[in-house]
Amino acid sequence: MNVSARQPVAHLTRARLLSVLGALTLVLIACALAGLLFGTAHISLVRAFADPDSPDHAIFFAARLPRVLMGVIVGAMLAAVGTALQALVRNPLAEGGILGISGAGALGAIIALVMSAKLGGGEALVPLCAFGAALLSTVAVYRLAMVDGQLEPFTLLLVGVIFNAFWGAAIMLVNSVVNFYFAHSILFWLMGSLEAPTYGEVAMVAGLGLVGFAVLMYSARDLNLLSLGDESAAELGVDVDRLRRIIFVATSVMIGAAVSVSGIISFVGLIVPHTLRLVFGADHRLLLPASLIGGAAFMVAADLVARVAIAPAEIPVGAITALCGGPFFIYMLRREGRRPLSL
Amino acid sequence: MYVIAIASPAPAAAPMRIVSLAPSVTETLFALGAGPEVVGVSQYCDYPPQVLGLPRVGSFLTPNLEAIIALRPTLIVGLELSSDVRQIRALNSMGYPVLLVSDDSLNEIETSIEKVGARINRQDQARRLVAQIQSQVAAVQQRLAKVKPQRTLMLVGHQPIVAVGTGNYLDELMRIARADNIAAAAGEQWPHLSIEFVIAMRPEVILDGAMGSDPASSDFWQNYPTIPAVRDHRVVGYAEDPMLHAGPRVGQSLEIIARKIHPEAWPDGAAAGASQ
Amino acid sequence: MTAASRDIAAMRADAIHAGYPGVPVLHGVSIEVAAGEMLAIVGPNGAGKSTLLKVLGGSIKPSAGRVDLFGRPLDSIDRRELARTVASVGQENAVAFRFTVLEIVLMGRAPHLGAFRFESPHDLAIALAALERFDLRDLAARHVQELSGGERKRVFLARALAQEPKIALLDEPTAFLDLKHVAEIFARFRELCAERGMAVVATLHDLNAAALYADRVLLIADGRAVAYGTPAEVLTAENLRRVYETEVYVGRNPSTGALIVLPAAIPNARD
Numbered sequence: 001m002n003v004s005a006r007q008p009v010a011h012l013t014r015a016r017l018l019s020v021l022g023a024l025t026l027v028l029i030a031c032a033l034a035g036l037l038f039g040t041a042h043i044s045l046v047r048a049f050a051d052p053d054s055p056d057h058a059i060f061f062a063a064r065l066p067r068v069l070m071g072v073i074v075g076a077m078l079a080a081v082g083t084a085l086q087a088l089v090r091n092p093l094a095e096g097g098i099l100g101i102s103g104a105g106a107l108g109a110i111i112a113l114v115m116s117a118k119l120g121g122g123e124a125l126v127p128l129c130a131f132g133a134a135l136l137s138t139v140a141v142y143r144l145a146m147v148d149g150q151l152e153p154f155t156l157l158l159v160g161v162i163f164n165a166f167w168g169a170a171i172m173l174v175n176s177v178v179n180f181y182f183a184h185s186i187l188f189w190l191m192g193s194l195e196a197p198t199y200g201e202v203a204m205v206a207g208l209g210l211v212g213f214a215v216l217m218y219s220a221r222d223l224n225l226l227s228l229g230d231e232s233a234a235e236l237g238v239d240v241d242r243l244r245r246i247i248f249v250a251t252s253v254m255i256g257a258a259v260s261v262s263g264i265i266s267f268v269g270l271i272v273p274h275t276l277r278l279v280f281g282a283d284h285r286l287l288l289p290a291s292l293i294g295g296a297a298f299m300v301a302a303d304l305v306a307r308v309a310i311a312p313a314e315i316p317v318g319a320i321t322a323l324c325g326g327p328f329f330i331y332m333l334r335r336e337g338r339r340p341l342s343l
Numbered sequence: 344m345y346v347i348a349i350a351s352p353a354p355a356a357a358p359m360r361i362v363s364l365a366p367s368v369t370e371t372l373f374a375l376g377a378g379p380e381v382v383g384v385s386q387y388c389d390y391p392p393q394v395l396g397l398p399r400v401g402s403f404l405t406p407n408l409e410a411i412i413a414l415r416p417t418l419i420v421g422l423e424l425s426s427d428v429r430q431i432r433a434l435n436s437m438g439y440p441v442l443l444v445s446d447d448s449l450n451e452i453e454t455s456i457e458k459v460g461a462r463i464n465r466q467d468q469a470r471r472l473v474a475q476i477q478s479q480v481a482a483v484q485q486r487l488a489k490v491k492p493q494r495t496l497m498l499v500g501h502q503p504i505v506a507v508g509t510g511n512y513l514d515e516l517m518r519i520a521r522a523d524n525i526a527a528a529a530g531e532q533w534p535h536l537s538i539e540f541v542i543a544m545r546p547e548v549i550l551d552g553a554m555g556s557d558p559a560s561s562d563f564w565q566n567y568p569t570i571p572a573v574r575d576h577r578v579v580g581y582a583e584d585p586m587l588h589a590g591p592r593v594g595q596s597l598e599i600i601a602r603k604i605h606p607e608a609w610p611d612g613a614a615a616g617a618s619q
Numbered sequence: 620m621t622a623a624s625r626d627i628a629a630m631r632a633d634a635i636h637a638g639y640p641g642v643p644v645l646h647g648v649s650i651e652v653a654a655g656e657m658l659a660i661v662g663p664n665g666a667g668k669s670t671l672l673k674v675l676g677g678s679i680k681p682s683a684g685r686v687d688l689f690g691r692p693l694d695s696i697d698r699r700e701l702a703r704t705v706a707s708v709g710q711e712n713a714v715a716f717r718f719t720v721l722e723i724v725l726m727g728r729a730p731h732l733g734a735f736r737f738e739s740p741h742d743l744a745i746a747l748a749a750l751e752r753f754d755l756r757d758l759a760a761r762h763v764q765e766l767s768g769g770e771r772k773r774v775f776l777a778r779a780l781a782q783e784p785k786i787a788l789l790d791e792p793t794a795f796l797d798l799k800h801v802a803e804i805f806a807r808f809r810e811l812c813a814e815r816g817m818a819v820v821a822t823l824h825d826l827n828a829a830a831l832y833a834d835r836v837l838l839i840a841d842g843r844a845v846a847y848g849t850p851a852e853v854l855t856a857e858n859l860r861r862v863y864e865t866e867v868y869v870g871r872n873p874s875t876g877a878l879i880v881l882p883a884a885i886p887n888a889r890d
Contacts, residue, residue: 010721010760014737041413055415062437063408090715176535184404185427196408196429198436225726227715231678236782237702237730282716285737312399312407313386 012283020280024293028072031297035068035304036060040311063196070197070205071303071317072296074258075268077209079295081251082269083287084216087223088247089142089156092274093332096255097266099141099156100163101134105252105259106189107167108133110174113185127204131256137163138248192265192318194303201261212254213292219243220284227282265299265318267325272298274332359463362411364403364421367446369394370590371459372420375468383414390588406430411439418442420459446589447532448515449480456591472591479594480519483601486608487521493604495522496541496572497550499587501563503535512589513600520601522548538567547571548604552587554580579603627690629654629786629818630675630705636683637674638842644670646842647684652835654785655816657808659823659833659850663863667842668822669710669790675820676707676788688786702730706784710791712775714763720774721759724749727781749780752807754800768795776804780811787811789821793828801825805832830854830878838862850878 037045041059048060082095096102112129141163145156168190175186188195222243225233230240258265272295273287280286299317302324306317362383363369369388372381378393383400398414401407403425411419411430416439423445425431434441442462444455453473460469495517497507506526507513511533517524525544526534549564549572564573572578581603602609631651638644644667652658660668673679675686677693686693688704696704706727714723727749728742738746750756753773763771772795779787787808793801809832811817823829829836829850836853838846840862846853859867859880866883 010719011725011738011743012722040407040409043413055412058437059409059412062433063412087716092716195405196433198433221729221732224718224722225729227718228723228726229709229711229713231673231709232707234678234698235676235702235705235707236726237699239698277717281722282718283722312401312410314401314405314407 012281012286017286017289020286021289021293024290024297028293028297028300031300031304032068032072035071035300036064038304039064039307066197066199066202067194067303068300069202070194070261071300073202073206073209074194074262074265075272075299075302076292076296077205077212077254077258078265078268079272079291079298080213080216080288081254082295083273083284083291084219084223084247084251085269086273087226087284088244088251089145090227090229091156092277093157093270093329094160095267095269095273096134096251097264097268098164098270099138099160100167101137101141101252101255102259102264102266103164103167103171104137105130105134105256106264107170107174108256109260110171110186110189114174114178114182117182127208127257127260130260131253134256134259135249135252137167138252142244142248188316189259189263190318191316192263192321193314193316194262194306195314197261205257205261208253208257212250212257213288215246215250216288217285219247220288223247223284223288224282263316263318265321267321267328268295268299268302270332271321271325271328274328357417360415360417361463362400362414362416362419363388364400364406364419364425366390366588367452367455367590368420368422368444368459370588370592371456371472372463374472374591375456375460375463375465377463377465380463382416383411390592401430404428406434408433412437418462420444420462422446447511449512449519449593452512452589452593453477476591476594480597483594483597484519487601487605490521490605490608492521492523493547494525494545494571495548495550495604496525496544496546497522497552497600498526498536499533499552501551501553504538504541505533506536508532508534512593513587516593516597516600519597520604522600522604542567542570545571547575547577549573549578550600550603551578551580554578628652628687629656630686630688630820632671632675632681632684632686634684635671635674635681635686637670637679637681639670639679643682644842645674645681648839648842648844649684650675650820650837650844650847652786652818652820654818655812656834657812657819657821657832659821659829659836660839661823661826661829661836662839662845666839668839670842671839672707672788672790672820672822676705677701678707699730702782704784705786705788706779706782707788708772708775708779708790708792710794712768712771714771717762717764719760719762720755720766721746721750723763723774724755724777724781727778730782745783746777746781749777752780753777754803769797769800772796773800773804784817785815786818786820789819791824792821793823793825801828808832826854826859826880827877830880831875854878854880856883 043056043059045060047054048056051057078096085094085096085099086092108129109126112126116125141159145159147155171186171190175183222238225236225238226240226243234240273291276290276294277287280290302320303317306315306320309315359380360382361372361377361380363372363381364385366385366388369381369384370390372378373391373393381397383398384394385402386399387402388394398410400410403422406428408430411434419434419439419441421431421441421443423443426443431441442458444458446452446455453476456472457469460466497513497517499505499507507517507524508529508531509527514524514527525546526536529536564578567573581599628651633649635645635648636643648671650671660671662668670679674681688696724746725738725742728738728746732738732742750759753776755773755777758766758770763774766774772792776792793804796804805828808819812819833850835848836850837844838853838858845862846858854869856867856869868881868883870879871877872879
C-alpha cells in the first residue's frame with residue numbers, strides 16, 4: 001500500500017499492532033520507573049533491594065510498589081472501559097465518569113461501607129455493591145438515552161450528566177448523615193485516590209480487570225462494526241443486543257472494581273482513548289490494548305504528581321486527572337460542535 | 344505477603360523515635376518530657392513551639408506512609424478514630440507499633456495520657472500530669488459552685504453553623520462549666536444547626552470559634568438581635584485560644600470556657616491560676 | 620443458468636405483512652429475485668420500499684408471510700452465514716469514528732473471519748478489488764468522514780461487495796451520485812450480475828434508471844404491490860398515473876432506444 005507521509009496508514013496489520021504496543025509499553029515502563037523512584041521520601045533503590053531492614057526497603061515494598069501497581073491496573077481499566085463505552089454508544093465523549101457510572105459505583109461502595117460499619121463485617125461486599133450499582137446505572141443511562149431506537153449523542157451526554165449529578169447528590173446526602181470522620185472517607189471516594197492499597201486489593205482488581213479486558217478484546221472487531229450503526233453491524237453478522245449486554249457487564253465489573261478501591265477518577269477514559277485514536281486510528285483491535293497501556297502510563301504519571309506536588313500532603317489523584325481533563329473536554333466539545341459524529 | 348520486621352526497642356533502653364499523628368498527642372508527649380524523642384508530627388501540630396521545626400507526616404486521617412516510614416519510627420501514636428484508615432492498617436501489617444488513643448471525654452483524655460505514659464515508660468510523669476489536670480478542674484468547679492447555669496452555644500463555624508454537640512470533650516467541659524449546651528438536642532458530635540434552631544433555643548451565651556477575641560468581627564450575629572446572647576452582648580470569640588486540642592491543656596481550656604460564660608466568678612480578675 | 624438453479628429463486632418473499640411498532644407498512648407484498656438478476660423496487664415516498672428491503676435483509680421480522688433464501692427460510696439461517704450471503708447498503712452511511720476507506724471496506728470481510736484473526740492477504744486482495752471496481756483506489760487511505768456524500772456511498776457499496784454476497788440489497792444506491800457515477804454504479808452491478816450470478820435488489824427513485832438497468836421492476840404503493848414484471852410491463856402511463864397521481868409520458872430514448880418516463884403536465888397552482 002503506497003502511503004504518503006501525510007496520509008494516515010490505511011489499515012491495521014500485525015506488524016503495526018506490535019510496534020505501536022511496543023512503543024507504548026516503553027512509555028509505561030518509563031512512567032512506572034518514575035513512580036517507583038520518586039515520592040515523598042527519597043529512597044535508594046539499591047538499598048531497598050540490598051537491605052531488607054532499611055526504611056528504603058519498607059517504603060519501596062509497602063508504600064510505593066503496591067501503589068504504582070494499583071495505578072497501572074486502575075488506569076488501564078478505566079481507559080479500556082472508556083474506549084469500549086465510546087464504541088458502544090458511538091460517541092467519543094462517553095466514559096465511565098461522565099456517564100455517571102463511576103458515580104453510581106462509588107455510591108454503591110459507600111452504602112456498602114456504611115452498612116458494614118453499622119452491621120459489622122462484610123467488607124468483601126464493597127466491590128460487589130460497586131459493580132451492581134455501576135451495572136444498574138449503565139443500563140439506566142442507556143435506556144433513557146435511546147430515542148426511537150437510536151442513541152442520540154447529546155441526549156446520552158445529557159442523561160449521563162444528570163445521572164452524575166444525581167449520584168453526587170446522593171453521596172452528599174449520605175455524607176451529611178454519617179459522622180464527621182466517616183465523611184472524610186467519602187471525600188476519598190469523590191475525588192479518587194490510590195492511597196495505601198494492599199497487595200490483596202491489587203490482586204483482586206488485576207484479576208477482575210484481566211477477565212473484563214479479555215471480554216472486551218474478544219469483541220474488538222465487533223466494536224469496529226458497531227461504528228457503522230446498529231443495523232449495518234447486524235447486517236455484517238454482529239449480534240448487537242448480545243454485544244451490548246456483554247460490554248455493559250464487562251465494563252460495569254471493571255468500573256465497579258476500580259471504584260471500590262480507588263474512588264471516582266474521571267477523564268482517564270476520555271483523554272487516553274481520544275488521544276490514541278487521533279494518533280493511531282480507530283481500529284479497536286489496536287485501540288483497546290493501546291488504551292490499556294496508555295491509561296496505565298497516564299495514571300501512574302498523574303499519581304506521581306499527586307504524591308509529590310505538595311508533599312507531604314497529597315492531592316487526590318482524581319483532582320489531577322480532572323485538571324487535565326477539564327480543558328481537554330472543552331476542547332473536544334468545541335470540535336464536536338463543528339463536526340458531529342466525527343472522530 | 345510481606346512482613347517488614349522492625350526491631351522493637353526494649354523499653355527505656357534504646358532511644359525512642361516517636362511519630363505523633365495528632366496535636367493532642369504531640370502536646371502530651373512533650374508534657375511528659377518525651378519531646379526530644381519525637382521525630383515527626385502531624386501537619387496541624389503547633390504546640391509547644393519546638394514542634395515547628397519537626398518533619399510533618401500528614402494528619403491522623405491522611406497520614407503519609409512514606410514520610411512516616413522514612414523517619415524509622417519505633418512508635419506511632421494516633422487517634423482511635425483513624426483505626427480504619429488504610430495507612431494505619433498498612434503500618435500495622437508492616438509490624439510498626441501503633442498506639443491509638445481517644446479523647447472524647449475528660450476521662451478518656453486522662454486515660455490517654457496514662458496510656459501514652461505507660462507506653463513510653465513515663466508513668467510517674469503521666470500520673471502527675473493527670474493529677475494536675477484534675478486539680479485544675481476541681482478549682483474551676485469550686486469557683487462555679489454557686490453560679491446559675493447558662494444556656495450556651497459553642498460553635499466552630501458560621502456557614503454552616505457547626506456546633507459542639509454531644510459525645511465530645513468540649514461538651515463535657517461545657518457541662519462542668521455549668522453551661523446548658525443547647526446543641527445537645529441534635530444528638531451528634533458536630534451538628535450542623537440552622538439559624539432558626541439557634542434563635543428558637545435562645546442561648547444566653549455564644550462561644551464563637553469563627554470570631555477572634557476582637558468583638559468587631561461579630562457582624563454575623565448583629566442580624567439576629569432577638570437572641571439573648573446577642574442582645575446582652577454575650578457573644579464571645581475564642582479562636583486564638585487553645586481549646587480545640589484535647590491534650591494536657593484541657594484544664595486550661597476549661598477555665599477559659601468557664602471565664603467566658605461566668606465572668607462574675609472571677610471578680611478580682613485573678614490571673615488564670617490553672618495555666619502553666 | 621440451469622433450469623434447476625432457476626427453479627430455486629435466490630430470494631423469495633411471500634405475502635409479507637410488516638412494519639414498525641404501531642405502524643403497519645406492508646400489506647401482503649410478494650417478490651422474487653433470481654440469481655444474476657437485477658430487480659428494481661420503485662414507488663412513491665412512504666410506499667414501503669425501504670421496509671421491504673429490510674425484511675428481505677432480515678433486519679425486520681415480518682408479522683405475516685415468509686422469506687426464503689435459496690429455498691431456506693430466512694430466520695433459520697445463522698447471522699454470520701446470512702452476512703456472507705446477503706449484503707445490504709442502507710440510505711444512511713454514517714461512520715462514528717475515523718476509519719479509513721480501506722478499513723471500512725475490509726469490514727465487509729468480517730463475516731468470513733474468526734474473532735481474533737487478522738485479515739489475510741486474500742481478504743486484502745478482495746477489498747482492494749472492491750475498491751478498484753468502484754473507482755476508490757486513490758481514496759484508500761483517506762478518512763471516510765472527509766469524503767463527499769457520493770464518495771462515501773461508493774465506499775459502502777464497495778464494502779458490500781467485499782462481503783462476496785450472492786445477493787445485494789441496495790437502498791437508493793445512486794442518491795448523491797452525479798450522472799457519471801450513477802451510470803458507472805449500475806454498470807458495475809450489471810457486470811457482477813453477469814460475472815458472478817449476483818442478484819441485486821435496489822430501491823430506486825429514478826424510474827429511468829430502473830427502466831434502463833433492471834431486469835424486473837416491482838411497483839409498490841401504500842404497502843401493496845401494484846405491478847411486477849419487466850420494465851416495459853410495469854412502467855406504463857396508466858400504472859404510473861395511478862400511483863404517482865400525476866400525468867406521465869412514457870416513450871423511448873431516441874439515442875439508446877431505452878424506455879423513458881417523463882412528467883407530462885406541469886402542475887399549475889391556479890388550476
